[in-house]
Amino acid sequence: MPPKAKKTAEDEDLGLMKAARFGRVKNTLTMGFVGLPNVGKSTLTNLLSGANHAEAANYPFCTIDPNVVQCVVPSKDFKYLADCYKPSSIVPAVLKVTDIAGLIKGASEGAGLGNAFLSHIAAVDGIYHLVRAFDSDEVIHVDDSVNPIRDLETIQGELCLKDKATLEAVFIREKDRVRKEKGLSKQTTDIPLGETFLMAHEKATKLVGSNTPIQTGEFKDSEVDIIRDWGCITTKPQIYIVNLSQKSFLHKGNKWLPKIMEWVKTHGGGQILPVSCEFEQALTDLKDDPDGQKAFLEQCKEEAAKAGLKGEIRSMVPRLIRAGRQALCLQSFFTAGPKEVRSWTIMQGAKAPQAAGTIHTDFERGFIKAEVCAFADFKALHNGKASMAEVKDAGKYRQEGKQYTMQDGDIVVFMHNTTTAKKK
Numbered sequence: 001m002p003p004k005a006k007k008t009a010e011d012e013d014l015g016l017m018k019a020a021r022f023g024r025v026k027n028t029l030t031m032g033f034v035g036l037p038n039v040g041k042s043t044l045t046n047l048l049s050g051a052n053h054a055e056a057a058n059y060p061f062c063t064i065d066p067n068v069v070q071c072v073v074p075s076k077d078f079k080y081l082a083d084c085y086k087p088s089s090i091v092p093a094v095l096k097v098t099d100i101a102g103l104i105k106g107a108s109e110g111a112g113l114g115n116a117f118l119s120h121i122a123a124v125d126g127i128y129h130l131v132r133a134f135d136s137d138e139v140i141h142v143d144d145s146v147n148p149i150r151d152l153e154t155i156q157g158e159l160c161l162k163d164k165a166t167l168e169a170v171f172i173r174e175k176d177r178v179r180k181e182k183g184l185s186k187q188t189t190d191i192p193l194g195e196t197f198l199m200a201h202e203k204a205t206k207l208v209g210s211n212t213p214i215q216t217g218e219f220k221d222s223e224v225d226i227i228r229d230w231g232c233i234t235t236k237p238q239i240y241i242v243n244l245s246q247k248s249f250l251h252k253g254n255k256w257l258p259k260i261m262e263w264v265k266t267h268g269g270g271q272i273l274p275v276s277c278e279f280e281q282a283l284t285d286l287k288d289d290p291d292g293q294k295a296f297l298e299q300c301k302e303e304a305a306k307a308g309l310k311g312e313i314r315s316m317v318p319r320l321i322r323a324g325r326q327a328l329c330l331q332s333f334f335t336a337g338p339k340e341v342r343s344w345t346i347m348q349g350a351k352a353p354q355a356a357g358t359i360h361t362d363f364e365r366g367f368i369k370a371e372v373c374a375f376a377d378f379k380a381l382h383n384g385k386a387s388m389a390e391v392k393d394a395g396k397y398r399q400e401g402k403q404y405t406m407q408d409g410d411i412v413v414f415m416h417n418t419t420t421a422k423k424k
């Protein structure tokens, strides 16, 4: 029996299966930062990618073109494998993140940089919805004051307004389609639309009418199948990220955080992650000075202790990347050998041949079987050796066929025969 995928608290928060239902089935999915101008989207994009790809500056609309970065997915298991095999090539999994320009009120009707950016949102698969909860006289707020609840209303409102317009167009299109299918005249007003269509449309319209993403609603599978083709943007999974000042971050919150949690709860729910770009930036700036970094973290620990909080202070960047990947329902499998240790990205629920296809399409076409070992079994049994020998002896190195559903962290060797497959 293959081991069951471990369900983490993060998975529960996200309502994973809900998130996956409207999405595209692909290994190269993208998260995108959405929020008002000057809330820290470009800063956080830089921090996530660990490089200064995206321009960040103190004036609204500094990101004009969406900027795509690749963020290394932090994984202790992958690092363990790389440390064990010491290969000449180490290739970690990456998450694609797009830094989208700021939206403002009226964007759904073209205000600010308007509809162009909504199309950039349409192009991503999941949304990091960033709100500003930090005060700074130096950083201009487009609406002059810091109020994350108003900002959430504005951004979610624009996304929902866009979907409302999409839903109206979908309704007209469907009526037209049915009219033609039934051979009815253009004058006919009473066009019989399908029951599932009507139910799905009504539910979705109600949700966006109350500023609530469609993605959070309860839908039957048959309704999901229909909605998926409508091209709505609030069907994408959303993670709410709250950008706090360093002090608030270390004190684990500020006056806005409970209000934000309440707002999210009453708008369909979702995962909320607090970060502080100020803290992350300071930490990143010290990346070449380990002693300085240590001293800075010690200082932060003392600051947290003032609020009665104990424990280590850590960067939220790894958590953000992992949460994004979870929201997109992506997972990893590993290949490990003396030449290369590599983490490959697949959708949760992918079968072994599909996973083989990410390495090479020939592997999927000529798939014979997969030799699989769960990472936990490898770690427990390999006995310090960069080999599967002891894992095999313990009977934990399995042979799996075409129907095998890949589990996160499987270490795999695929057997394939492309010549036979070609002859078929």
Ligand SMILES: Nc1nc2c(ncn2[C@@H]2O[C@H](COP(=O)(O)OP(=O)(O)OP(=O)(O)O)[C@@H](O)[C@H]2O)c(=O)[nH]1
Pocket: 035, 036, 037, 038, 039, 040, 041, 042, 043, 044, 055, 056, 057, 058, 059, 060, 061, 062, 063, 100, 101, 102, 103, 134, 135, 136, 139, 243, 244, 245, 276, 277, 278, 279
């Ligand atoms: N004090 C403080 N300043 C921040 C923080 N995060 C970002 N900033 C500053 O705010 C300004 C805007 O940050 P950006 O990352 O460019 O904002 P953005 O959301 O990408 O803005 P647009 O591209 O205009 O939509 C920059 O000067 C940042 O240094 C923070 O947590 N604290």
Ligand SMILES: [Mg+2]
Pocket: 041, 042, 043, 055, 056, 061, 062, 063, 099, 100, 101, 102
């Ligand atoms: Mg920007």
